Amino acid sequence: SGARRARALRQRRLAARRRQAMRFVTHVAQLRHVAAGASVGYGSLWTASRPTLCAILPVGYADGLPRRVTGKGAVVIGGRRCPLVGAVSMDIAIADVTDVPGVALGDEAVLLGSGAGAHGTDTITTAEFAAWSGLTPYEVTCGISKRVPRVYR
Template sequence: MRPLIATIRLDHLRHNYQLARAAHGDKTLAVLKANGYGHGAARCGLALADIADGFAVACLEEALELRAAGIAKPILLLEGVFEAEELEAVDQHGLWMAVASEEQLRMVERANPSRPFNVWLMLDSGMHREGFLPENYHAAWHRLEASGKVGSITKMTHFARADEPEVPMTFAQLETFDAVVKGLPAGDESVANSAGILCHPRAQRNWGRVGIALYGVTPLPAGCGQGEALRPVMRFSSKVFGVRELAAGEPIGYGDNFVTERPTRVGLVACGYADGYPRRASTGSPVLIDGHRSRLIGRVSMDMLTVDLTDLPQAGVGSEVELWGEAVSVNEVAAHAGTIGYELLCNVKRAHFHYR
């Protein structure tokens, strides 16, 4: 059996949720979109079902997977619905949904639900990705209220740069949000994502939305906020299954982009870009081999990568390699690949998932 394993620490998942909820100070949705950021949405949802206030996913298909797994807590569709026909399932399964466009608003107005919808009305406070512009927000609110199809409306927005604490845009978005919702009927509000929860106390409202931090990955710079208290949920590991000795001056892998500078012991590891390890990861990307830090050398292949065993004489065939996890941060690997930890976690596949 190929030795590529994603070990998922559900106790760490619970710890991270409880830390985020305490930091936010009120109800908090656990975001399980993209298959729980690659961790397994249903298994993560079940592990949190007794402590989470609710869950959030991107779309209807993801919500139905959670309902089929037996999760009865509220589930918010962060992207809302794409077709009017989906509203029947929203109604049947008691789902909550974002409304972020004129098209979605019209779908609600034309629907005939058996019970009022729970709607989260998105304000575009400056990110300019989705949501109603400030000058149109009140009208959208009143149309929902007048439709007779909606039981509650949560005011929401999304931050563009909350993971950059020194950038003033987050404060500007908060000011825009507060100014726009002023004068509307009192009700629940939601503005804080993971970075907002961990680093922006002014973003504390009725509902937080914890995403990447739930999985133990801080979206913030080192030493900022409460990110250091998170515990990584996924440990992505494999084993060395081949070793060779190369003299100085020998190329390794596709493209000859790495040439040995000294006699080098090379370990061949069962993991490649088809498994989710980034092809763009550069020589020097960190790995942990039998508990000792070493580095990636050469270009990542589809199914394999190569690591430096030269200074680890005890390492060889069968040695365990942590690609990321508790000792090697996924953010550190992502930085060497010119991307973010989110992408690496979401791309994991062909691994054997072990839950504990």
């Protein structure tokens, strides 16, 4: 019906104006070259299909990054989406940054929210993060532990 289409259009316009109210970020702590055929992480759940540059991120399930995102999740580094590889551990996650030229130690890694860099801008929404982890958006935001510093602006 026309009313249903109008309501759907109105909801899309409202969604387009919404901004993510929070960001969950960490930084690149180490960079490691992984040879094709080598595995990373607990249980060797991921094996490099090509020579790969991996960013070691000091964030894990103790911080609110659920193990369930293993093999599904991503982070934004340098404005580009980078897949998480290997199993998420208690304090470490690993991202494939092979396709991010110039990635460096200390670069911001965005787990939730928007990230901009030399290569563009990308956003990981709470709904997307929730879909990767099998949680609700509320569980995602409430699951970010007290170990993660809060900065209010």
